[in-house]
Amino acid sequence: MNMDREKFGAFIAVTRRQRGMTQQELAKKLSVTNKAVSRWETAEGFPDITTLEPLADALGISLIELMRSERLERLDEKSSQALSDTIELANLRRDRRVFIVAAIGISLVGLMIIALAVFVPCAPTVWTLPFVFCTSVGICCLCYALHNRRKKLPSALWFAAAGVLLFVPAAQLIILLVLMIF
DSSP, X not given: OOOOHHHHHHHHHHHHXXXXXXXXXXXXXXXXXXXXXXXXXXXXXXXXXXXXXXXXXXXXXXXXXXXXXXXXXXXXXXXXXXXXXXXXXXXXXXXXXXHHHHHHHHHHHHHHHHHHHHHOTTXXXXXXXXXXXXXXXXXXXXXXXXXXXXXXOOOHHHHHHHHHHHHHHHHHHHHHHHHHHX
C-alpha cells in the first residue's frame, strides 16, 4: 500500500479536528510530542509503525482507514486483522531485541565474575559486590531504556544511569588489570 504523505497528514489533521482535539491532546494520548503530530500533519514524516494502531484508536477510525487516509463505507475485517497482526509482529521483534540485549548482558556479567574469580582469586568482597551490583543494575537500566525508546517515552535518564553504573565495573576491571600487570 503506497501512502501519500500530504493525503495522510491532511487526513490526520481533519480527523483530529473533527474529534475536537488539539495536537497536544493527541500527542499526549499517544505518548509522543506535539511536534511529532505536527510533522505528520505537515507531511514531514510518518508515525512509527507501533504508533499506527493507537493513532487510529485515538482518532476513532479503523487502521485501514488510517492507512488509506480516507473514510470507508464498508470495512474489510480480514484486511484490518492482517494489518493488526503485522504491527503486532513488529512489536514482538522489537521485544525480542530487548531480550537478546538482556541475555547477552547477563551472560557478560557471568563471564566477568568468572574471570574475576579466576584471575584475582583473592579479590575482596569490597571489589566483587559493587562489580556485580553495578553491572547487573546497569544492564537492567540499559534494557529498560531500550524498551522505553520503543514506546517513545523519555529514556535519556535511563541511558545515563546505565552509563554511570556500567562505568564502575569497567573502572574496576581496568584497575585490576593494571595491578596484575605491575
